[in-house]
Structures are given as structure tokens and as C-alpha cells.
Amino acid sequence: MADLQDELTATPGVGELDSLTAPDESRLPEPDPEPAPDRTTARSLLIRHPVADGCCGLPGTLRTLPWYDLEAGEHAVEADLPRLREGGTGALMWALEATADRPVTSVLEQIDLVDHVVARYPEGLRLARSASETADARAHGRIAVLIGPAPATAAGDSLGTLRALHHLGLRVLTLSGASWAREDGLTRFGEEMIREMNRLGMLVDLTGAPAATYARVLAVSKAPAILTRSGAAALNTHPDNASDDLLAALGANRGVCLVACSAARTGPALRDVADHLDHVRRVAGPESVGLSGMYDTGEPHPEGLADPTGYPALLTELLDRGWPETDIALLTWGNVQRVLRGVEFTARETRRRRGPSTATC
Template identity: 60%
Template sequence: MADLQDELRAAVEMGGLDRPDRQPVKEPEFVTDAGGEAPEVNGDVLRRTHALLAAHPVADGYNGLPQALRQLPWYDLELGEGAIDTDVPRLREGRVGAMFWSLRLPEGLAEEQAVGATLDLLDLVQTVVREYPESLRMAYNAAQTIDARNCGRVAVLLGPAEAGALGDSLGILRALHALGLRVLTLTGTSWAGGGNGLTRFGEEVVREMNRIGVLADLSGACDPTVRRVLTVSRAPVLCTRSAARALRPHPANLPDDLLTRLGATKGLCLVPLTAEQTGPSVRDVADHLDHVRALAGPECVGLSGTYDSGAAHPQDLPDASGYPHLIAELLHRGWSEPDLSLLTWGNVQRVLRAADFTAKAAQQRRGPSTASIAQLDG
């Protein structure tokens, strides 16, 4: 198999990233808005889209592939796998350079099984990446993510995992981090899932996450928990699957005041490409991105494909190959190329770097926490 770095270099020189054995991405079609200016020539939009994504590929904030692969008796991500939304050909077509692979657990799993099930998923991710060394590469920080991209591989980052995977133990948190975990969703536990926000032990979990470099994911958390984590955390937080509640009243979407607060704390809202949360069309997704950018700022918005999570997706965004359609729509709306480069790649890199910087500073001030939930919440 040819080295992906050679394929990437050749594609950029030719003005695109399409594989010779696949059809190019369908050129976006735009309709002139009534009373508005005529859109750019389609060919120019497509050229600019390809050039931008060649330099600044998509860092996808949430992908459910690990759990999806567990349901398949056999798969081949390199040749293409029709039973799932994500495979190597579609990642190349979608110009994806990095992905967070979710360690989300099946519904109804008993609490005492959560730790072992999370370890099984973590092992599966490591195994899958080893099976495709010419296409995928594990990454644990911003520098390794960039190295993977420069070598023509898709960087795979571990997380988010569910808070239940800790078993209410800070020692397990540290063990999962040592195995590669980089994002933890703060929902579904007694210390992070109640309507009153974080408990004292929950606050200690956040401090320990800051100390070791695990990012907090607040998607699906109740509003009091979101507000308290934004106060306690010294590292930026993520919302890996949150859009604008003002445009679509989904419980995982954020109200305007929290979007503004997220921007003020330099967090990152990764807007999901799902019909339920953002709407049935590319234009609906773009509306949410416009709204989040206006409130939180261009440096605080990103993309979350949410593929292979069981969710339905908007038209023209059915799988990981569809990102060029969305970027073309945003170019048509007047997004600048610097803002788009932050959306696709730069903002995720900033948050990863900030997590490492915060961890190094915290480790100079304090050692590993020995607190327990019985001590703080008992």
C-alpha cells in the first residue's frame, strides 16, 4: 500500500485530496438568497474548500466508531466499510486529520461493569489503530496530532469516556489517563449528574483532571454543573456534542448565556452534525455555527461529526466524507479563511496545548489527590 504521506503530497500538488479510485466530492450547489448577493462561482468555492482543508484538516470532536465496531463480526476500514459511517476512504474524502474516538458505554450497563467495559473499548481502539498503521496513528497531545497529520495519518485521540468509568476513584482516573484517556464526560454520576451541580468530590475530580491533563466534556450536563465546572476548572473545557439551544431546544444544546460564558473561559463548543440537535440540512448546521461563533467567538467553536453514534445526520452530511459540503457553505456565508482554519483544526489544537500547559503548572503545585467520595460527600 502506498504511503498516505505521498498520496497527500501528490493530491495537494494537483489541487485536491481525492483518491484516484473514488469519485470526487459532489460540487456544492447554492441558491441565491432573495434580495441577497449572488453566491460565488461553484468551482471557486470548491477550489477554496479543498485548499483550506489541505492546510487545515478537520479535527472531529466526537466519533462513536469503537462501539460500532464491537457490533460487527468483521470489518475492513482500509477498503471501506458500508455498515458504518467512518472508514479510511471516507476520512480522506472528508479531509479529516484528527478524531476523538468516544468510549461511550451501552445504555443500561450496570455501574459496576463500567470500568471494565471502558477498558475493553480502550483496548479495542489501540488494536484498531495498530491494524491500520498506514492510515491511523494514536496521539496524546497537540504535538503528536500535528506529527500524525504531517505523516499523512489520521490522529486518533481517546475520549470522551463516561464519568461512571472512574468507579468514583481518582486512582482509576489516573490509570485511565496513563492508558491514553484525554476527555471525560461529567454526567451520569452522583457527584456530577444531579440537578444541583458538582458535589465537593466532583470538584476534586475536576482539579485532578486539570492536574493530569484530562479535558472535561460538559455535553449533556445540567446547567448548574456546567456553570460550576467553568468556575472550578483551570483548563479549557469541551462540549463535545452541543449546539445552540436558542435555535433548537435539545437538552444537550447550550443556552446563550452559557455559550457566552464558555467563550469567556476559552472553552470549545463542538457543534454536532446530527439532525436532532442541529437540523436536517447543511444550512441548519451552518446556522448553529454562526450562532455559536457570534456568542462565544471564532476561537471557541469546532466540529463534532458524531458519526457511528446511532444518530441521524443532515442531508449531504451522512458520513465522515461530507465535511467539504459544510465548509463550502460557510465560505458562501462569508466566513474568513482564518476563522475556518480555527473551526476545523486550530481550536482543538489550542485546547490540547492548554490542557498540557495547565497540567504541568498544576503538578508543580500539588501531588496526586488522595481524596475519596466518602471523605468529601459522605
Template identity: 60%
Template sequence: MADLQDELHSTSGLDGVPDPFEDASRTSAREPDTAELERARAVLTAHPVADGYSGLPWALRRLPWYDLELGESSVDTDLPRLRQGHVGALFWSLHLPEGIAGDAAVGSTLEQLDLVNTVVRTHPEGLRLVCTAGQATDARLCGRVAVLLGPAGAAALGDSLGILRALHGLGLRVLTLSGVSWAGERGLTRFGEEVVREMNRLGVLADLSGASADTVRRVLRVSRAPVLFTRSAALALRPHPSNLPDDLLAGLGAAGGLCMVPLTPEQTGPSVRAVADHLDHVREVAGPECVGLSGSYDAGTAHPQDLGEPSRYPHLIAELLHRGWSEADIALLTWGNVQRVLRSADFTARAAQQRREPSTARIADLDG
């Protein structure tokens, strides 16, 4: 959230280069022993990772050919590495590069949706497109990685609730509320509030990573469904405009939302231990039911030492087990909390559809 931190510190703690903002004791890697890794893999076999953010759709656009089943060195993510990392579900981001807006944003989002469908269709033994918690569990039990569509950027709506409904019909389940006139630095407008209500009616989750503080506070009051922060860590540990202060983490916990901690040095620090520090902090402040994981692979960002690809998730879980996390808390972190939020969104949508018809509101009528 841009107005919560005046200065964004750069991170240089990559490839062994010390990070000036990181305690030296937290940057050194503690290599887990064989027993710790085996225990971590056993826990992940029972409770696989539901990863909150993958930039794979945009990354694949630049490749003339790829095969995720055989392995693809041009991207961070492929099926062999997902299986090695025990990833059971993956939110595929439909975000766009900065500067794309209007009809171009709508069209580019639809092209990414089409690409995701093509990728899933051409990898039927490894991937399955899902929309609900139950479908994600079914995919996992069948040995497939569940693909959930979103987050997409709010610009993809073109300021139209009809387009929101069309995108939901195509499978969209998460929308980031930032970067548009109705959800910006000044918070939600009247039309923005109507967007949130329609998202609740449809079962589309609000992603507030990068949203302004005013937008966050208003969405928490308006939304009847839990909200997500798909790429946010603890501001108390790491200055970054998308990281959350403790008061907001506590409020998120009280509202039953979910903070998905990204594996990016600029937000969490350059090591497995630094990432684990953020997970510890979010769990302590927001509660064990409000913390999740966001690999942020193929999103154009670096990753901490020993977490350079999704196959390395067991190293992070081994660190948490070493710190005394129980299997129950890890089960919530990796799988259970995402399932809860998806189920809650579906329950809220079913209840709202009994009370509310599809909204016909237009931005010109409410914000004109």
C-alpha cells in the first residue's frame, strides 16, 4: 500500500551479496538435513501447497513453443518442478504490464484467459482448470495441479460490471482492486463499492495487495466475503509499499482474510530464514488461519536463496518445522487456508444470489 511507506528500500541480497537492510544472522542459509527434508516432504504429501501467485500466463506468451510436462527451462514453473515441490494448486495471474488500460486491457486479459485454457487442455495429465475448493481437492486426488484463474487487474473490467460477469463465466476467481479510477489512492468510489458487492454475488475474491490504505479499509467494510492479499508480507520486518502493518494484519485476521507471503527478496528478504520470519510474524499477528504462500514465480522478480523455483518448497517447510511449527499449522498455511477462503466465497455468493439480482449500475451513473 503506497501510502503506508514513504520510501521503498532496494534489495541487493541476491546470489550471496549481503543485503544492507537484513540482519547478517538472517541471511546465512541453514541447510536442512536429510531427515528434516524427508519430514517436510511427508507433510507436503498430505498437505500440498496452494500457491497464491504465478506469472506463468504472461511468461508463456513470449515462447514460440513449450512443453510443461517434459520440463521448460525458459520459465520458473513446469510440471516436474511443481511435483517436486508438492504444489497442489496454483493461482495463475492475469495481470498486465503497466500502461495497458481500456479496451487493450480487456483484450489482453481475454488473450491470457485463452492461453491458460490452451495450456491446461494440452497438459491434461498434469493440469486441471478449477473454480471451487471442491474441484481443487478433486484435482489433487487425481494427481493434477489445480489451476485457478486470477488475480486479474481491475483494468480488465473496462469499468463494466457486465465484463466482470463475463470474466467470471470464463473462470476468473480473483480480482486486484487497484490502479483504476474507482479503486485508487482515494479509496473506493460508489461504483467501486458496487463492484465489490457484485464480486461477492459472483464469488470473485478481492485481492488488495498494492491497494491504497483507504481502499483496503473500505473493502473490508463493504465485502461480505474474505479478502486476499496475494503478495504481501510484514511491514514491521521489511519496508515495502505492498507489505502490511501490524494493525492491518490484525484487522485482516479478525475479518477472516488471508495474507499470502511472497517469496521475493524485496518484500521478504534474501533467504529462507527471512521468509520464515515473515510467516512467523503474520501467523502471530493475524493468526494461523490467515497466512498463506505466494511463490510469485515467473512474475519478473528474483527469489531468495534456496527458493529459486517451486521445487524448493520442501526447504521452506523444513525451516518452519525446525522452528516448531506443528503439522496442523503447516496444513493451514499450505492448503487449508486457501480452501477455507474459496469455500467462504462460494457460500457468500450463493446467499447473495438469493437476495440480489445482477447489478446494472454504470460508472457514469454513480461516479459521474
């Protein structure tokens, strides 16, 4: 009996415990895979972090229509209120066009139109001139409307006109095509324009700018710059797309490249837009990438992104590619808000040092 008791209570030797207690891993059931992100996940993210869209051509489209109803759903446009809400859009930069024969007047007429459209839909839209007003519109369930980008020709080579446009609400100016932003860089008056934009709190849009121009702008400007409708030139050679050198410089400047949902700039499919977003995020950094729908600009869109309701599908693609939610939040809302705040901070600091410039072209 003693021998039997010893046998039952004996401590296993070294290595015997593993053989007694370790299960056969080959017979264990496979762990459940992580659930793949779906549109429900993307929509939940968009509720918390809506899209701040970098370029919408709605003012130009509405000018051509005899009547419209953005609230009921308007088939003649791509970015009516129901589709903006369904796609999770929280802010829009409304792009203005400048005609060759009347650049200043045509932009003034569109600013007047923007004011009337926003006033007509107070339950859906709210005009915003700053980061705080953009956030306030979102907090009250409205879509914030920022005026711009507008072509630099709208300023008419006049700092006084630039200040008047800013007073009327213009917040973004595209340099491409300006007489003072040339292939070989900025003229002395051009540098003064950039300094005055810093003082006013206007965003400098480098879309389509030559390499010498953007290099000089980033050297002169004390505020972050943006690209309102670009892709990666390494993936698509459209003239408005940004080289890796520009993307890296923009990242160092803490600016933002708003990647265009444009078949010509980024490609014919939703995954092509995602490829550009991946590239910009890798080269410029996650704090320097955003979205530009290009809706109502007349440009064809990639399949799956024909209107703002495609944003949840695009975010789902990015989540499938491993983008963390923190980077998605920066992409959709955080980066644009940070740049707006940065430009406003620069303006306050600049006004302490200098008054309005009296330079002439």
C-alpha cells in the first residue's frame, strides 16, 4: 500500500510536467480571425471624425442652374445635402472659378452666391471663416462651408484686393497662374503676397505650382501650406500632382496634401485613390494627408466615388490596408483643422510685427 501511495503522489520529473499538462496544439481549434472592417465601422468613424473636403465646385455648378433644391436631393449636382450627410462630410472648401476676362468680378459674384446658398439652407450649411467656426458648425449638426480655393488671378495683382477678398470670407488662394508665381520662383511682389496672406490668415494652395515656386513659398511662409486637389506624381503624372520632394517638404512644413477623388489625377478605381493616400501618408507623414472629393468640378470620378456617399467605402479600404483609427481621424478631419488653426496662429503673431503691406506689383 505504501508503494502504491508513493506512486500516486510522486512529483513528476523534469520535462514530465509538460508532457502531462501541455495540450496537443495540432488538435486545438483555430482561433477566430479578427473581423474584417466593414462600412459600419467606417460610418461609425465618420460620425466621430467627419470628412473635411478640400475642393467642391458647387458654386460654379449652381450658377448654371435655373433652380435647385439641395435639401430635397438635387440630381443636377453631385454634392447635395442628403449625399453629403450620408457620406459623412462635415466641412467643405467651396472652390471658386475666375474667368479670364473678369477674374475679380467673377469671384466676387461667386462669393455673393455662396452667401445666399448658405443662408438658404441654415439647417444644413453654416459659413465658417476659422477653425473654431468649423468646429462649431459640426457641433450644431451643420456642414461647415469655407470659401476657397480661388485662383490668384482673383486678387488682380493687388494686396488691397487680396485684403478685400479675405474680408468677404475667402480663405484659400491657389498660386498657380499668378503673374508673380513663375517657373523660376516668386517675384519680390510675390513674396510680399505670401507674407500678407500669412498676416491675414489665408491658406496658400500650392496645387500645380512649379518646383521653384513651392520651394520659395515654403521658405518665405511662416504658416502651413496645402495642396487642395493633388495626388502623388510618383503614381500618376498629372501636372497638378505632387512630387515626392514636394510631399516631403510639405510634411516638414506641417502642411496637408488633400488627395483628389479624380480619375485623371489618381486613377479610375477607388483602390487607386487609396494607393495615393498610402503614398502621401508614407512620404509626407500621417499628419499631412487629407481628402478632396472634387465633386461638381466637372472631372470624372473613380468607380465607387461618384459622389460623397462613397467615403465610407474608401475608409473601409484603408482600414483593410491596416490604417489605424488614429490616422483615419487625422485624414478626415484632424489635419485640416490643425492647418486652419496653424494659419490663424501665424496671423495673430504676424499682426503684432507688421501692418498691412503697401507693396505694388
